[in-house]
Amino acid sequence: MTIPVTTGKFSQNGERKCTKQFGLNALKSPLHAIPIGKKEEGVMVMWNRASTELRRTCKRWFSSESTRRTYAALWGNGDFGRLGLGNLDSQWRPRLLPSSAFGNQGLNSIACGGAHTLFLTETGRVYATGLNDFGQLGISGNYAYTMEPIEVSGIKKEVVQISAGYHHSCAITVDGELYMWGRNSNGQLGLGKKRQSVVLLPTKVEWLSGLAIKKVALASEHSIAVTDGGEALSWGGGGSGQLGHGNRSSILGFLRSTSEYTPRRITKLEGVKVKNVAAGLLHSACIDENGAIFVFGERVTGRLSFGEKNNAATPFMIAEFPWSKEVACGGYHTCVVTGGGELYSWGSNENGCLGIGSTSAFHLPERVEGPFLRSPVEQVSCGWKHTAAISEGKIYTWGWGGANGTFSENGHSSGGQLGHGSDVDYRSPALVTFEKNLKALQVSCGFNHTGAILESAETEAILF
Numbered sequence: 001m002t003i004p005v006t007t008g009k010f011s012q013n014g015e016r017k018c019t020k021q022f023g024l025n026a027l028k029s030p031l032h033a034i035p036i037g038k039k040e041e042g043v044m045v046m047w048n049r050a051s052t053e054l055r056r057t058c059k060r061w062f063s064s065e066s067t068r069r070t071y072a073a074l075w076g077n078g079d080f081g082r083l084g085l086g087n088l089d090s091q092w093r094p095r096l097l098p099s100s101a102f103g104n105q106g107l108n109s110i111a112c113g114g115a116h117t118l119f120l121t122e123t124g125r126v127y128a129t130g131l132n133d134f135g136q137l138g139i140s141g142n143y144a145y146t147m148e149p150i151e152v153s154g155i156k157k158e159v160v161q162i163s164a165g166y167h168h169s170c171a172i173t174v175d176g177e178l179y180m181w182g183r184n185s186n187g188q189l190g191l192g193k194k195r196q197s198v199v200l201l202p203t204k205v206e207w208l209s210g211l212a213i214k215k216v217a218l219a220s221e222h223s224i225a226v227t228d229g230g231e232a233l234s235w236g237g238g239g240s241g242q243l244g245h246g247n248r249s250s251i252l253g254f255l256r257s258t259s260e261y262t263p264r265r266i267t268k269l270e271g272v273k274v275k276n277v278a279a280g281l282l283h284s285a286c287i288d289e290n291g292a293i294f295v296f297g298e299r300v301t302g303r304l305s306f307g308e309k310n311n312a313a314t315p316f317m318i319a320e321f322p323w324s325k326e327v328a329c330g331g332y333h334t335c336v337v338t339g340g341g342e343l344y345s346w347g348s349n350e351n352g353c354l355g356i357g358s359t360s361a362f363h364l365p366e367r368v369e370g371p372f373l374r375s376p377v378e379q380v381s382c383g384w385k386h387t388a389a390i391s392e393g394k395i396y397t398w399g400w401g402g403a404n405g406t407f408s409e410n411g412h413s414s415g416g417q418l419g420h421g422s423d424v425d426y427r428s429p430a431l432v433t434f435e436k437n438l439k440a441l442q443v444s445c446g447f448n449h450t451g452a453i454l455e456s457a458e459t460e461a462i463l464f
Helices: 012-022 024-028 052-061
Strands: 066-076 091-097 107-112 116-121 126-131 145-151 159-164 168-173 178-183 198-204 213-218 222-227 232-236 260-265 274-279 283-288 293-298 311-317 324-329 333-338 343-347 362-368 379-382 386-391 394-399 426-431 439-445 449-459
Touching: 066 107, 107 159, 107 449, 116 159, 116 168, 159 213, 168 213, 213 274, 222 274, 222 283, 283 324, 283 333, 333 379, 333 386, 386 439, 386 449, 394 439
Parallel strands: 107 439, 274 324, 324 379, 379 439
Antiparallel strands: 066 091, 066 449, 107 116, 116 126, 126 145, 159 168, 168 178, 178 198, 213 222, 222 232, 232 260, 274 283, 283 293, 293 311, 324 333, 333 343, 343 362, 379 386, 386 394, 394 426, 439 449
């Protein structure tokens, strides 16, 4: 009687070794093995109980077949279905979304906005869930909100990047075209001054024709992008200087417009090749090809106070700072990951969102220590008042836990965005645990919810 032992395959090297030691019939005899498929793909085998010697000797040459699977996990405030779990419940710990929610497609990235979430599949399709009061989901039909992911309408090309602001969204196609939708109250969609204040479906930003967009960051009422040539552009509301064009609100606040309704190059950055951009509530940041950090926008005490001025309406380079590769902006705080994997933060520190063990505001970059003294940080994301980072495939969160959330019934908070099983604040990075052994590939913080893309390597082989 022949007993199947594994559904795996021998490597080519393993097949040669077994054949050399036991002869060709050892792998082709019906009693010992059944070859299938192309020879270069190896041989699938089944043993009977008498083939002990073959099993013992060839065991070390066995190569398993692994399947890469990606998942989305979300936690925090569940209002308006932003978690995509089919209900309005808040989650204090991560919950995995079934792959069936995306047509059994794997996921490449996730973007958490104010009260909505975007998902990008491995095939370049975009899904959205949550609040749709300004059309930020980009879906057909009259939906006030959705509790499960629905495919975004109207983008016929493959999408390679997504971003979610507080009430607006965007997608970059494989050829660098930018599509935007949602709220357009201050020109944050870049579609022109005469465009309506709400755009329900993805619309191409025609003012960018001839430019290939590589990255986009969305905030509450402004947007910032970088081209494949390293040019930085921004548009939307700029009353605090967050566009970097030198415009800011007058003393009375209404004497002149500070909004840009179409994308405009940041002239102060001409000659600087920008690689990365980030957008906070009233400030922005970017990193150039040499790892230098530039910030602009509201920089009042306890937020971004470099030097004597309270605001910087044009980009301001942070001096004497390590080479940097990634930047993230939250409500009123900023985080930077250096080339060596160190994490620095500064700005407002309400609820401990800087991760430095206190709630004191810091005017200059302060290193975030704790677990990151032992392992480098790979990615960071900032929410309204909470922060998340990935280190060695693990997610750490800190800051505002959600107590005194936007909605609360019978003493139950609608927060939980830190994913630690409660709604309390954390002043230092704390590990987020998952039910399965999963590796984190990306993390995204929204206003008061958090999402992540996780990877699981499922081995088809049953080793003996």
